[in-house]
Amino acid sequence: MSWLTNFVRPKLQALVRKAEVPDNLWDKCGQCGQMIFHRELEAAMRVCPHCGYHMRLAAARRLELLFDEGKYQRIELPKNETDPLKFRDRKRYSDRLREAQLKTSEQDAIIVAHGTMGSTPAVIAAFNFDFMGGSMGAAVGDGLIAAARLAVLQEAPLIVIPASGGARMQEGIISLMQMPRSIIAVDEVKEAGLPYIVLLTDPTTGGVSASFAMLGDIAISEPGAVIGFAGARVIEETIREKLPEGFQRAEYLREHGMVDLVVPRAELRDTLIRIIDLLRHPMPPAEVVNLPVPSSGETHGQIATS
Numbered sequence: 001m002s003w004l005t006n007f008v009r010p011k012l013q014a015l016v017r018k019a020e021v022p023d024n025l026w027d028k029c030g031q032c033g034q035m036i037f038h039r040e041l042e043a044a045m046r047v048c049p050h051c052g053y054h055m056r057l058a059a060a061r062r063l064e065l066l067f068d069e070g071k072y073q074r075i076e077l078p079k080n081e082t083d084p085l086k087f088r089d090r091k092r093y094s095d096r097l098r099e100a101q102l103k104t105s106e107q108d109a110i111i112v113a114h115g116t117m118g119s120t121p122a123v124i125a126a127f128n129f130d131f132m133g134g135s136m137g138a139a140v141g142d143g144l145i146a147a148a149r150l151a152v153l154q155e156a157p158l159i160v161i162p163a164s165g166g167a168r169m170q171e172g173i174i175s176l177m178q179m180p181r182s183i184i185a186v187d188e189v190k191e192a193g194l195p196y197i198v199l200l201t202d203p204t205t206g207g208v209s210a211s212f213a214m215l216g217d218i219a220i221s222e223p224g225a226v227i228g229f230a231g232a233r234v235i236e237e238t239i240r241e242k243l244p245e246g247f248q249r250a251e252y253l254r255e256h257g258m259v260d261l262v263v264p265r266a267e268l269r270d271t272l273i274r275i276i277d278l279l280r281h282p283m284p285p286a287e288v289v290n291l292p293v294p295s296s297g298e299t300h301g302q303i304a305t306s
């Protein structure tokens with residue numbers, strides 16, 4: 001018996017233990033329910049290889065995927081007053097903030113960085129949905145202003161990537177004031193004649209969709225992203241009507257003229273580079289070339305080519 005318990009059992013247990021797979025090695029697709037190997041999912045930029053479902057992406061990972069060679073410099077954002085209203089629901093707002101900061105290792109729901117895209121300088125402001133649902137308070141407003149001013153300073157296009165549930169209710173009226181504030185910020189970019197591009201990701205809702213997010217010179221969206229102001233259920237209950245299929249999805253918005261392009265994540269970088277190039281060099285210099293002289297000798301002309 002001792003041989004069995006002391007030798008055979010540990011050996012068997014060791015064998016079984018090796019075969020066990022930790023849970024965090026696999027992710028479940030939110031749309032088709034398939035299990036996907038974690039590394040495979042990361043390599044596919046968190047797009048389900050089975051059904052093409054675009055999962056949410058952390059802001060830092062987005063910047064890495066968009067900038068040349070994944071290299072960029074972040075800028076430090078101004079420290080603002082936390083909890084201006086001393087707000088409290090089930091928890092203090094200041095405690096919620098601290099928890100989100102610990103969870104994400106970020107100060108607030110937005111990060112701003114600059115680098116190059118296709119060798120052209122670009123500024124990107126990206127939302128982190130993991131930070132209190134990407135909600136927009138004064139710190140996010142500050143981030144958008146800083147991003148806009150940096151773009152003007154560098155004469156670079158500004159790309160904003162919202163992923164947000166809307167205004168941050170714990171900041172009350174101050175969060176609502178970020179709507180006009182963010183609009184003024186992106187107007188500075190437009191007034192400087194620089195491209196302002198919005199990449200709408202899942203979800204872009206509430207006060208964010210009602211302000212800077214729908215004002216891009218070009219509005220691009222990821223497939224399947226939810227984009228809207230109020231939630232579909234709230235609208236249905238208010239108007240007492242069934243909403244059409246795909247309502248508030250990126251593809252529906254494109255069909256109805258609210259979004260210009262729906263671009264899969266793998267093609268986003270190339271598409272953005274192409275758009276920036278088109279917007280920055282809209283008129284290639286035309287040069288005049290002489291047409292070959294026709295054999296009849298009757299018509300001589302010149303044609304402007306571009």
Ligand SMILES: [Zn+2]
Pocket residue numbers: 029030031032033034048049050051052053
């Ligand atoms: Zn899937």
